[in-house]
Amino acid sequence: MGRPPTVETDLRRIYHLATRRRDESRRFLRWLKYGRRRTKRQVMELQVELTNEVWAQIDCRECANCCAAMQLQLTAQDCVQAAKAVGLTTAEFQRRHAEKHRDGLWYLKAQPCLFLRDKQCSIYLQRLSRCRGFPYLHSNVLDNMAGTLEKAAYCPIVFNVLERMKAHPELQRNRRRSGGARGAAAK
Numbered sequence: 001m002g003r004p005p006t007v008e009t010d011l012r013r014i015y016h017l018a019t020r021r022r023d024e025s026r027r028f029l030r031w032l033k034y035g036r037r038r039t040k041r042q043v044m045e046l047q048v049e050l051t052n053e054v055w056a057q058i059d060c061r062e063c064a065n066c067c068a069a070m071q072l073q074l075t076a077q078d079c080v081q082a083a084k085a086v087g088l089t090t091a092e093f094q095r096r097h098a099e100k101h102r103d104g105l106w107y108l109k110a111q112p113c114l115f116l117r118d119k120q121c122s123i124y125l126q127r128l129s130r131c132r133g134f135p136y137l138h139s140n141v142l143d144n145m146a147g148t149l150e151k152a153a154y155c156p157i158v159f160n161v162l163e164r165m166k167a168h169p170e171l172q173r174n175r176r177r178s179g180g181a182r183g184a185a186a187k
């Protein structure tokens with residue numbers, strides 16, 4: 001399997017492929033984490049290189065799928081700022097637009113996010129804290145493998161970075177040598 005020549009941006013196809021390859025991707029991440037062939041720093045360097053490569057070809061303003069697909073967790077500050085943005089008190093905002101989950105945290109009720117307008121964030125400068133830094137590829141994909149697999153199904157950047165990591169020639173060689181590629185799901 002060679003490196004994918006172009007980035008995949010079709011959201012339906014990404015969802016389909018990421019779902020179909022989920023077990024294969026999980027095995028790859030587990031091998032990367034526990035196979036001990038690369039240090040965490042080396043994985044991070046490759047991740048940064050591939051993220052830059054992929055991100056240069058994707059325009060988030062044409063996508064906005066994370067704003068539609070994520071159920072956003074709200075900090076106390078988010079509730080205050082979001083309430084101001086829609087002209088409500090914090091308590092009224094929480095009553096109308098948020099819900100408290102069993103974990104004791106507040107989440108936006110609406111999916112897509114109520115601040116999304118024509119694929120643009122209407123409160124961009126005051127956007128919610130979970131939106132800042134998304135898709136969080138500044139932190140190692142191995143630190144939250146479940147999160148990486150979940151995001152790969154709806155974020156083109158994460159999907160393409162993960163696919164490129166899986167197809168990376170050096171990693172493939174290492175994996176074959178260590179027998180880590182055995183049982184990979186058929187494409």
Ligand code: SF4
Pocket residue numbers: 066067068072113114115116117120121122123124127128131
């Ligand atoms: S606050 Fe803005 S950036 Fe965050 S999910 Fe909503 S629309 Fe998207």
Ligand code: SF4
Pocket residue numbers: 058059060061063064065066067134135154155156157158
């Ligand atoms: S971060 Fe990912 S899901 Fe969000 S807009 Fe950019 S490519 Fe789309």
